[in-house]
Amino acid sequence: MSASASHDPVASGPSTPRRSPPSKDHLAHDIPDNAFPRSFLASGVHCGIKKRGGANDLGLVVSTAEHTSAAACFTKNVFKAAPVLVSQEVLLKFGGRAAAVVVNSGCANAVTGKQGMEDARDMVRTVDALREARTGGTDTADGVAQPVSAGAAPSKTLVMSTGVIGQTLPITNILNGIALAHANLGASFASWQGAAQAFMTTDTFYKLRARTFTLAGKKVRIAGIDKGAGMIHPDMGPPSPSTAPAPPHATLLGLIATDAAVSPSALQSALTFAVERSFNSISVDGDMSTNDTIVALANGASGMERDIDELADPELYTQFRDELTAFATELAKLVVRDGEGATKFVTVSVEGASSFSDAHTIASTISTSSLVKTALYGEDANWGRILAAVGAAPVSNPPDPQKVSVSFLPCDGSTELKLLVNGEPEKVDEVRAKQILQMEDLEIRVVLGEGGESARYYTCDLSHDYVTINGDYRS
Structure with missing residues (x-):
């Protein structure tokens, strides 16, 4: 799916397969x-x-x-x-x-x-x-x-x-x-x-x-x-x-x-x-x-x-x-x-901010986006959702779109996959993106190019099982 693709409830296509959370033992x-x-x-x-x-x-x-x-x-x-x-x-x-x-x-x-x-x-x-x-x-x-x-x-x-x-x-x-x-x-x-x-x-x-x-x-x-x-x-x-x-x-x-x-x-x-x-x-x-x-x-x-x-x-x-x-x-x-129904552990790193507070707020906004979290569960490299969250974050110094870069970092130490560099979209290797998103641990890195402050947030995906668990929590 391209970065510009929007959420279309009537679009046809295969449904996201239901995956059980991995063992936490x-x-x-x-x-x-x-x-x-x-x-x-x-x-x-x-x-x-x-x-x-x-x-x-x-x-x-x-x-x-x-x-x-x-x-x-x-x-x-x-x-x-x-x-x-x-x-x-x-x-x-x-x-x-x-x-x-x-x-x-x-x-x-x-x-x-x-x-x-x-x-x-x-x-x-x-x-x-x-x-x-x-x-x-x-x-x-x-x-x-x-x-x-x-x-x-x-x-x-x-x-x-x-x-x-x-x-x-x-x-x-x-x-x-x-x-x-x-x-x-x-x-x-x-x-x-x-x-x-x-x-x-x-x-x-x-x-x-x-x-x-x-x-x-x-x-x-x-x-x-x-x-x-x-x-x-x-x-x-x-x-x-x-x-x-x-x-x-x-x-x-x-x-x-x-x-x-x-x-x-x-x-x-x-x-x-x-x-x-x-x-x-x-x-x-x-x-x-x-x-x-x-x-x-x-x-x-x-x-x-x-x-x-x-x-x-x-x-x-x-x-x-x-x-x-x-x-x-x-x-x-x-x-x-141990997030309810979670299948992935995701680190959201925001770097190059003008203040810790701004970096923390942007990382929080990405981490709480239902669209980002469902894309992670679906293993869909829809990085436009990440960028939308960055732009919507209530910060004191809004980022300059021409300076922002976004990438995926795999947990195995291999090379990061650049998605956006200084506001310009990269030609994304969708196969490689899928491989990274299939990992249980991965990192989303956002570089703002505004200053020297950074922050990290830790989040997970949003799955079918989360709805099931919270639909009958008291039972």
Whole structure:
């Protein structure tokens, strides 16, 4: 199909064959027990929210260190569900100090009014009480049992929920489940895996990763869990006071835990930077949830001498921020790879922009175009749709059509296929274009020729299966 071809609903021709999404089993990784951050415990249990018997629907992650910094980025939607509002309250009240996160899946606790707020607070209070009473528990490091710090202050807890909207939580089941999860806390891979499974809704695999790096001469560990497959187009920022009523939907949730020592303000600054370049740079279907939440906890158990401070230690802060950003990007990509019905993972790179904001906006507009995404599914090199999205993006400095170039980059490292160069269309090898579009991973590159700023977005195609999944989501 030529670049100038328009969408013609009456045009005749063969229909796009229905293709099933590829298996995602290889994306669920086993992780060695000693790879997880020190002085964190995790668990996941079934408390009866999900219809599938035995499927984990209540997760708990707890820091046992004496002091734990906490930060979060929440949806910027003016309508925020009860768990978002309650978690914001906790962070603002305690100045970025929290040491536990409780999550339930299967019910979003959204559009649930005063009862929803009280249920979210009950979840927080229940974890807090159990934490306060836990003076004789154990933590593990490299398989060696260690006592929970007796000096650990009673933690304040952050809460997240995901699932069907408009229904109140089965709060008795959940509070009993919290007690069970607390009793089963552990530091092993199996414990973290159980917690990750408790995040899942339409996810096809649990999303859990861990890595290590060196910071201030100390070995630092970081682990992360996230979930999401549909209603993915986040726009999140730091906590802020809000009185908005609780609204619908919950889709993207994430938790990052590290034993680095980081001050609350530096952790929030680093997380905000990282989220803008990772979770705020993904899209499955262009729909932004009202429950999106990414939480970070840093407990200093790595043995670093002092907390990283953005002003006092700018170089060390930048190193930590960049490590966090790379790790958050790895987690965010897993969400796109598990996009509902998706058959392709697509990187959209916009280069040569006059500002990061413009590059990010153009990449977002391409990534959310239904016409671009359906062409990707149909393996149709209709690059005119990409160009139309570039031109429609609401940017401060609109691109000059005579400077714009567009190309496809294959995932196998072979030569890029140029489609448009400085506003002039190339004679496209349709066979080669088809070969690239048949790959599970590919990149769309747009060069604007306006400046030196760039941005990346991660998206997927839009398939028949996406409609099927979302046509009967509550069944």
